[in-house]
Amino acid sequence: MQSTHSISLTVVEEIAKQEGVSPEELRPPLHYVIDTDALDSLFQSVDGERVPSTVKFTYNDYMVSIDETGDVNVVDHTSVTEADKTVV
Template sequence: MADKSISYALVREVAAEKGVDPEALVPLHDVIDPDALESMFDNTDGSTLRNGHLSFSYEGFSVRVDDDGSVSLTSAPYDE
């Protein structure tokens, strides 16, 4: 996994896609618990990462976080 957290990468990617500063976005913690997001795919204790993915809506995107920590965005109807 990268040196930066999944939450950090996700916010930066959404901001880049929207062409705005990350501080202009709705705080991620208003949508999902960033600590829980990190812990779902964290293997700092040396254990095997969980298999699967997590999907949720954020800032007009459908966000998918895969078990390798990668983040993908798909445009979704804006309902926030």
């Protein structure tokens, strides 16, 4: 995790990259979907505090996951759900 960026800003940048737009153009803004202050506080560990192993949430058609190191992964949610389907 980069110490100069909040985790919510990193998430916004990654989603914007997937969308091919600037972070300011994301609709709806991330804070409409998740409490960004709470998200940031989860990953601001202070000596001895525990950071969650993984946080996952959806934003529009994307599955966003953040691991304990602050690595943000944004995947098209429709491709994830399609992969979960089986043919009978």
